Amino acid sequence: MGAAPTVGVLGGGQLARMLCEAASPLGVDVVVLAAESDEGAAEVTPRVVRGDASDPVALRTFATGVDVVTIDHENVHHPTLAALEAEGVAVRPGVGTLAFSDKAHQRSDFAAAGIPVPDFVVVDPGASPAGAHHAVEAFSAAHPGELVAKASRGGYDGRAVWMLGADDVTAFLDGYDGAPLVVEPRLELGCELAVLVARRPSGEVRTWPVLETVQVDGMCDEVLYPAPVGEQVALRAREVAAEVARHTGAVGVLAVELFVLPDGEVLVNEIAPRVHNSGHLTIEGAATSQFEQHLRAVLDWPLGPTEMLGGGVAMANVVGVGDTDPRQRQALALSEVPGAHLHLYGKAPRDRRKIGHVTVVAGEPGAARHDALRAASLLAGQPDPTDGTDRVG
């Protein structure tokens, strides 16, 4: 360990990469535990230890050599992390907070704590097929219309979320053999919001302004500021997010995804106990980025101000289209949108894979959104949604 505090990150993907980028000016040392399959962080730091955070030996060896342990992803060996925490290693967020990555635990716990969530039922078709059928039928009778089934673990970007018509439920349950499921009504949504919140071990909590998230096929495609909600809804969303941070004992940044119903009611969809795609626009768009704030929080340093820096801020994800590589298209994107902030993660392009993002900070929201979408689609080689021109090639 050197004079600078060393933060060890479990996982070497784009979140670790952006943590490294934020750490450099602060004089914070970041070391990354990255598996061969992780891509991204190794391109920006030489301080990479090769190993898998789901491997107890690799995890223990790595964690005992740093001042604070934090995460890039949740696929870590929880018993080892729990043992390290019990031995006094600073694991931030702690294992108690990481347990909330499980959607079934999260929902059940939040409902019991009075945190507003959609109606739901948890079933385990693997352990009890008949019990699962029975419970979902009873739930469906009480909640007519479409249902949504979500695997409690292992999902991201909508890959373990299934929209089910009333007639599809039986066949779906018969064919399912994964982790326990959270089943809930398919809700009519006014919009979806994200609130990023940071909390220090000493208790200080800060939320950023409310952001709108726009999903395409269950995957977050754009994040927009300001969100299209009134002051009351925005205030409520930030209060709920702060309550979630306190309730889960989070340390560092936590992302709270919220549903806003047409009548303005705010429900927690899910949380992620870490920096998050919905917060990427804080890098250029807010007084303190989520990555810097996360480092400050896990080191128990004072948190920074969170106000947004433009009348409109927009982030658009760069999503893979075949093997078109955005790393040859930066000049094209910048020629059309000189003010775009490009972030490419160094990941191999694949269909529907998030391989980068673009942020635009502007005077007003329409211009920010237009420009961010335009630059992102030029990078990805998608048809440009802002003028209908196909830019592939």
Ligand SMILES: Nc1ncnc2c1ncn2[C@@H]1O[C@H](COP(=O)(O)OP(=O)(O)OP(=O)(O)O)[C@@H](O)[C@H]1O
């Ligand atoms: N009950 C619901 N009613 C309507 N839409 C829903 C419902 N649940 C999920 N969705 C839609 O599906 C999206 C993905 O769901 P969810 O956030 O639970 O899955 P995920 O795969 O964990 O997401 P992420 O992309 O955040 O990793 C939501 O953002 C929302 O657009």
Ligand SMILES: [Mg+2]
């Ligand atoms: Mg989600």
